[in-house]
Amino acid sequence: MREGQSCSSCRLATYCFPPGIDKSHLHLLSELVNQQTILHRNEYIYRAFETFRKIFIIRSGSVKTFKINSNGEKIITGFCYPGEILGFDAIATKTYQENALALDTVSVCELNFNELEKLSSKFPSYQHQLVKLMSEKLSSNFFLNLSSSAESKIAFFLLTISNKMKNYGTTGMNFNLSMTREDIARYLGLATETVSRILSKFQLNNILECSKKNIFLKDYSQLQILASQAG
Amino acid sequence: MREGQSCSSCRLATYCFPPGIDKSHLHLLSELVNQQTILHRNEYIYRAFETFRKIFIIRSGSVKTFKINSNGEKIITGFCYPGEILGFDAIATKTYQENALALDTVSVCELNFNELEKLSSKFPSYQHQLVKLMSEKLSSNFFLNLSSSAESKIAFFLLTISNKMKNYGTTGMNFNLSMTREDIARYLGLATETVSRILSKFQLNNILECSKKNIFLKDYSQLQILASQAG
DNA sequence: CGTAAGCTTGAACAGCGTCAACCCAGGTGG
DNA sequence: CCACCTGGGTTGACGCTGTTCAAGCTTACG
Secondary structure: OOOOOOHHHOOOOOOOOHHHOOHHHHHHHHHHEEEEEEEOOOOEEEOOOOEOOEEEEEEEOOEEEEEEOOOOOEEEEEEEOOOOEEOHHHOOOOEOOOEEEEOOOEEEEEEEHHHHHHHHHHOHHHHHHHHHHHHHHHHHOOOOOOOOOHHHHHHHHHHHHHHHHHHOOOOOOEEEOOOOHHHHHHHHOOOHHHHHHHHHHHHHOOOEEEEOOEEEEOOHHHHHHHHOOOO | OOOOOOHHHOOOOOOOOHHHOOHHHHHHHHHHEEEEEEEOOOOEEEOOOOEOOEEEEEEEOOEEEEEEOOOOOEEEEEEEOOOOEEOHHHOOOOEOOOEEEEOOOEEEEEEEHHHHHHHHHHOHHHHHHHHHHHHHHHHHOOOOOOOOOHHHHHHHHHHHHHHHHHHOOOOOOEEEOOOOHHHHHHHHOOOHHHHHHHHHHHHHOOOEEEEOOEEEEOOHHHHHHHHOOOO
């Protein structure tokens, strides 16, 4: 019937639903999940205004989320990595509030939200875990210091990506920036040229190596200092 | 036993829990709520790192939420008005993630979260409404265009406050900026002087009148144009 | 092989931050 | 009751940081 392994043996299990779920009911989650959806670069996981039916958990790859504002400008709202959950913001309105686009080959678990809510109303551990995950998402917003310098913002950005890679089991020292410089710029409120210049500067100062999209962090602690610098 | 009116007769009922709750169970919510907590200017509703027990719904007044980062800088995360709910971001960690401070005289409803979760596990409409409200909060984040000009950011800010006042039943054309210019500046990633200068400019251009903290919007549509201007 | 998209680097400009001075209102204390 | 002080707000001058414009380079892709 269903391909892929069960939630209980998933390497990402510590990041999504399983940890809060009563062990004896965990198999119900596996039954809910369509585990092997693969998307390729530039394919949409969902689009803004589509009817909300599923939430998505990223298993591998990276995703960018964005809106188009009234001027037709692209507003990048975030970049998501394995273990992260997409679609929570659509529950209230029943339509997705933003676009989610695969930046490389992406594998996702799909959870039908109605089914999940039914489980939640039967089993308190499901309900609690759903609410907890939404709460985490809420508290993870608003970390970027708007008043800080471009250098500080980019350092912060790199550390954030590095941390997300660590969650996936890598060292987080060597990773791929799957998004374009322009995406990074818009996300941070900078110009593309500024992003490019500062990455070059970091390379010159032996903070990192950067060829094309590949990043290798050489001086993590210096990056931390830069990231936490006041505005 | 309990002062104040019940949830079913509350003027803010359309904004918080009641609208999604099964009518026959609405009285249970009223029993949960401690309705008459009053705080004065500069009193904390909660502080970062305190143990999470309650969520708070603002009935009147205004609240600022902020964190202190590793450099001791104050990061303003938002301003909250009647109908808005505080504390959702603390559910996952069981400690409040930010400080919530009354900017003027504030009246709040307090909901014990454990009790609320018990109700939720008994009644699906409670569960659904809780999840829905959290989803709304998630989708309301990330509207500010970081790339836009200082003028555009301040126009956007004024419109946001205006809308929040409308929800409270006023016209939203005449209101009090209960926070300081410095708070506004930090929230938008600007300097205090810039906020001051731009408010003066708006006044000069007949977009608004502004004496001290009192704002009167004279040209709402012009403000909308400014707010939506590209970066 | 040719085109387009993405990236880098340089030079010039300007928006906004910084510094400084000053004003005003409210609160405190003698 | 007045003098003082402090916090918040405004305005001006100046200069830096980051944007804009422009040109050239590289890589991806049809």
